[in-house]
Amino acid sequence: MKxxxxxxxxxxxxxxxxxxxxATRNRETGAHDMELRWQDARTALAGRGAPEPALVALDDVATDPTxxxxxxxxxxxxSAGGLELHLLLPGPPLREEAESGPVPHLMPLVRSLADDVRYVLVELDRAGADITVARSDAVETKKKLSVEGGHDLLHKIPGGGWAALRYQHAVQDSWDHNAAAVANExxxxxxxxxxxxxxxxxxxxxxxxFRSKAAPVVLDLLVEVAGGHRAAGTNEEAFAAAVxxxxxxxxxxxxxxxxxxxxQERGRGGAAAEGLRDVVAALRRGQVRTLLLKDDPSSTNTLxxxxxxxEIGTSVExxxxLGVEDPVQVRADAAIVRALAASDAEIQLVQDGLDLQDGIGAVLRYADPATP
Structure with missing residues (x-):
């Protein structure tokens, strides 16, 4: 995940x-419940020293209808500067959380969107295509457009002779022109x-x-999915399962x-790091390309x-x-995700099948003699 x-x-x-x-509102009292829960959270945050301008910014969106x-x-x-992020998630978080501190707590967001896939769906016929640009797990309006090739000789007819052959060639030419319009778009x-x-x-x-006209940048990503049609009559449940x-x-x-x-990199002692201390050292140097993490929502680890x-470490020392006068202790997952985002790195949540010291590892951008 980028x-x-x-x-x-x-x-x-x-x-x-x-x-x-x-933010689910599937009951008549849903809106009122949300208002009460936000007020409780707001009071608790204010009591823990959360900046009032940040709370005012959240007032504007916390109870909005979804x-x-x-x-x-x-x-x-x-933050004190206003609203920094507001996203709807594909489902409720594992648990509701409200935190205030020097580091944004972004791990619940990463957890919710870790399996998100950016994709384009092309529903094709001989006249053109309906194209949808979407993300699998993000709750957002999909981008949809239709492409019409403009050539309307679409169906070949049975028969022989030169006239029929010319007509069939004209139909094939229409298909090719329409496919080219879709491919270019x-x-x-x-x-x-x-x-x-x-x-x-x-x-x-x-x-x-379409395949004969598509650019390599499209063909490299192309996967055919059975069951979809541009016209009405699609078995929507079966097609959704195929997607x-x-x-x-x-x-x-x-x-x-x-x-x-x-x-591979770990096996040959190359561009890989494993264990919390070594991965944190690599993060500090901006070496991490992709972090591998066995996510543990119950973890109380700190950095x-x-x-x-x-400026991240496992100890004050x-x-x-590094010259940091007043280090602060924060959630480990919050500090790690902040460092990853700041250094344009990625994260991949992994399953129990991979043996990882401390449940954490990294593929590095490079390795040098100073790499732990």
């Missing part, structure tokens, strides 16, 4: 107020949106024409690629940090050696 979109929050000196709540039916969560981060979308996969469904003959299966394949491949890279996101 964390560059959290960089502005990570670089803000704080203090920060971080709040994660269940416009989402069914289970949904809300993530909010604010999709290449622009892929370059702009940077999806992890492009899902293609619909008419098989149109798909063949979910395709996205699960992307998630598994993404996770396995990170694990394989780590195991020490300074005003700079990369480490930071004082």
């Amino acid at each position: 964390l560059d979109w959290l960089k502005d929050v990570a670089l803000d000196p704080g203090p920060h107020v971080s709040v994660y709540v269940d 416009g989402v039916g069914g289970p949904v969560g809300r993530a909010m981060v604010a 999709l290449a622009d979308i892929v370059r702009r949106e940077r999806p992890e996969v492009v899902l293609l469904t619909g008419d098989t003959k149109a798909a063949a024409a 979910t299966e395709a996205l699960d394949t992307v998630r598994a491949a993404r996770r396995q690629a990170v694990v394989d890279a780590f195991v 020490f940090t300074g005003p700079n996101a990369l 480490e930071l004082r050696t």
Whole structure:
């Protein structure tokens, strides 16, 4: 999971107020319940010294209607400068949290979106395509557009003779022109949106024409999914299951690629770090490319940090050696995610099948004689 979109929050000196709540409103009393819960959280935060401007900024969004039916969560981060982050989550957080401190608490957000996949869905027929740009786990409005090729000779007819052959060639030419229009639009979308996969469904003959016109940047990401159609009549439940299966394949491949890279580098004593102390040292030097973490929501581990996101250590002495006069003790996961976001690194949550000292490891950007 890329964390560059959290960089502005990570670089803000704080203090920060971080709040994660269940924003589901499936009962008549839902709105009133949310208001009461926010007031309780606000009172507790104020009692712990949270800056009032941050709380005022959160007042504006904490009880807003989500416009989402069914289970949904809300993530909010604010500082004295105002609202820094407000996102709806694909489900309620594991537990509701409201914290104030020098470091933003971003791990619940990472946990909620760790399996998110950016994708483009192309529902194709011989006239054009409906294209949807979406994220699998983010609660947001999908971007949708239709591409019409403009050539309307779409169906071949049985028969022989030169007239029929010319007509069939004209139809094939229409398919090719329409496919080219879709391919050109999709290449622009892929370059702009940077999806992890492009899902293609619909008419098989149109798909063949599209493949012949598609740019390499699209073909490299293309996965065909059966069961979808541009016209009405799609078995929506079956097609949704097929899309979910395709996205699960992307998630598994993404996770396995990170694990394989780590195991390979660890095995040859290369660009890898393992264990909390060594990974923190690599974070401090900006070496981490991808962090591997066995997520433990119940962890009470702490680290020490300074005003700079990369001023991070396992002891006060480490930071004082770096010139940090007043290190502060914070949640380990909060300090780690802040350092990752500030250094344009990524995070991958991993399963129990991988043996990791302290439940943490990293694939490094480089290794040198000073690497732990």
